[in-house]
Amino acid sequence: xxxxxxxxxxxxxxxxxxxxxxxxxxxxxxxxxxxxxxxxxxxxxxxxxxxxxxxxxxxxxxxxxxxxxxxxxxxxxxxxxxxxxxxxxxxxxxxxxxxxxxxxxxxxxxxxxxxxxxxxxxxxxxxxxxxxxxxxxxxxxxxxxxxxxxxxxxxxxxxxxxxxxxxxxxxxxxxxxxxxxxxxxxxxxxxxxxxxxxxxxxxxxxxxxxxxxxxxxxxxxxxxxxxxxxxxxxxxxxxxxxxxxxxxxxxxxxxxxxxxxxxxxxxxxxxxxxxxxxxxxxxxxxxxxxxxxxxxxxxxxxxxxxxxxxxxxxxxxxxxxxxxxxxxxxxxxxxxxxxxxxxxxxxxxxxxxxxxxxxxxxxxxxxxxxxxxxxxxxxxxxxxxxxxxxxxxxxxxxxxxxxxxxxxxxx
Numbered sequence: 585x586x587x588x589x590x591x592x593x594x595x596x597x598x599x600x601x602x603x604x605x606x607x608x609x610x611x612x613x614x615x616x617x618x619x620x621x622x623x624x625x626x627x628x629x630x631x632x633x634x635x636x637x638x639x640x641x642x643x644x645x646x647x648x649x650x651x652x653x654x655x656x657x658x659x660x661x662x663x664x665x666x667x668x669x670x671x672x673x674x675x676x677x678x679x680x681x682x683x684x685x686x687x688x689x690x691x692x693x694x695x696x697x698x699x700x701x702x703x704x705x706x707x708x709x710x711x712x713x714x715x716x717x718x719x720x721x722x723x724x725x726x727x728x729x730x731x732x733x734x735x736x737x738x739x740x741x742x743x744x745x746x747x748x749x750x751x752x753x754x755x756x757x758x759x760x761x762x763x764x765x766x767x768x769x770x771x772x773x774x775x776x777x778x779x780x781x782x783x784x785x786x787x788x789x790x791x792x793x794x795x796x797x798x799x800x801x802x803x804x805x806x807x808x809x810x811x812x813x814x815x816x817x818x819x820x821x822x823x824x825x826x827x828x829x830x831x832x833x834x835x836x837x838x839x840x841x842x843x844x845x846x847x848x849x850x851x852x853x854x855x856x857x858x859x860x861x862x863x864x865x866x867x868x869x870x871x872x873x874x875x876x877x878x879x880x881x882x883x884x885x886x887x888x889x890x891x892x893x894x895x896x897x898x899x900x901x902x903x904x905x906x907x908x909x910x911x912x913x914x915x916x917x918x919x920x921x922x923x924x925x926x927x928x929x930x931x932x933x934x935x936x937x938x939x940x941x942x943x944x945x946x947x948x949x950x951x952x953x954x955x956x957x958x959x960x961x962x963x964x965x966x967x968x969x970x971x972x973x974x975x976x977x978x979x980x981x982x983x984x985x986x987x988x989x990x991x992x993x994x995x
Contacts (some may be wrong), residue, residue, distance in 0.1 A: 588726045590723065592722045599719065605674060606676060607719055609654070610622065610720075613653065619701060621716035622641060623679075625638065627715040628734060631731075632734065632766065640678075641677070658670070666679050683703035687743070706728060706742055709748065710730075710740060710762065711738075712740075715728075737767070739763060739768045740774055745778075749781040754796060756816075757818065758796065761796065761803075782817045794907045794909065797822075802856060802862065804846050810842060823866075823902060829873075834869065841865035841866075858948060860917040860945070867902060874894055875930060886925075892922050895918050899914060899918060915945075923945065924952065926949075927966070950971060950974055
């Protein structure tokens with residue numbers, strides 16, 4: 585099958601918008617007589633006049649051939665083998681063209697059958713992600729009619745949507761992800777498959793689902809994405825505790841936090857928020873409700889040990905059903921949440937001494953409290969006091985470290 589090609593005059597992609605290291609990798613692969621294209625999301629974003637987060641590359645070179653061409657390469661993945669080429673702190677992801685059967689509904693457990701550019705394009709999820717960019721000829725190469733769908737703002741599965749969602753249910757989350765990010769319409773057949781196959785989502789790898797959710801919390805479109813996840817019934821399968829809360833009259837609290845996160849991430853001087861803060865946006869409103877329900881009748885509120893116990897139970901309830909949070913991320917999130925009740929105890933005293941605990945997560949706790957103050961502006965004066973006390977404590981600790989280092993040197 586001959587693909588459609590679109591010239592620079594048609595697609596409008598300027599070569600200087602592509603990362604120089606990506607261009608170097610493409611040229612190096614071509615010099616070694618391999619086909620190599622920019623692929624997927626980066627091509628889509630360039631066509632939409634957005635700045636790509638990553639510049640992924642697909643090539644005819646096998647993983648071991650890629651490794652032989654570059655100095656710092658790590659091959660990763662069993663289900664889907666990739667080459668990560670490292671340039672200092674920056675990583676370029678390079679995959680070998682794959683082939684896959686898009687006509688059956690068997691769940692994909694391995695995806696390492698090498699193929700041609702055409703086969704690689706048609707095994708991808710949506711037409712807008714099935715485009716290649718040839719940096720030498722400055723052409724967009726289209727085997728799947730993705731170029732017109734990008735121009736029309738249409739989300740369309742490649743192949744039969746019902747089968748493609750059965751093969752890889754995470755594609756349904758990705759469909760809603762692109763709708764939330766770009767405001768695209770979903771074509772009728774893909775929309776019908778979304779509603780019919782939503783229960784299949786529980787068959788997905790929990791690690792992949794969690795990563796997609798975390799990336800959407802980082803995307804600047806989190807509020808719209810979680811609304812869509814509830815509207816399409818997928819959140820009810822993945823995180824039923826949060827889905828149930830979002831469908832109550834109190835659900836606006838989570839959406840308020842997500843709205844603030846989206847605003848912060850939209851500002852150029854706030855490129856990201858750490859993941860414990862983002863997860864806490866989902867959990868904190870439920871924790872507040874749980875603690876007030878359990879300890880409302882206690883005059884002295886609740887001890888931090890009691891709060892820690894309730895927090896751990898809640899995190900188990902929310903995430904253990906289908907998602908397994910990495911241990912470090914869970915610890916950081918729980919410490920952040922518990923620390924909110926150091927700052928704002930359930931029973932606030934008229935005058936309470938500010939004590940900065942010696943836990944590494946407290947900086948995150950201060951940042952999350954700052955986020956809370958966007959929703960409850962009356963707490964801003966309290967925030968100033970805690971920020972001042974935290975900075976003083978950090979300055980004191982830094983001075984102590986310098987003095988200790990100096991004493992060691994003198995010895």
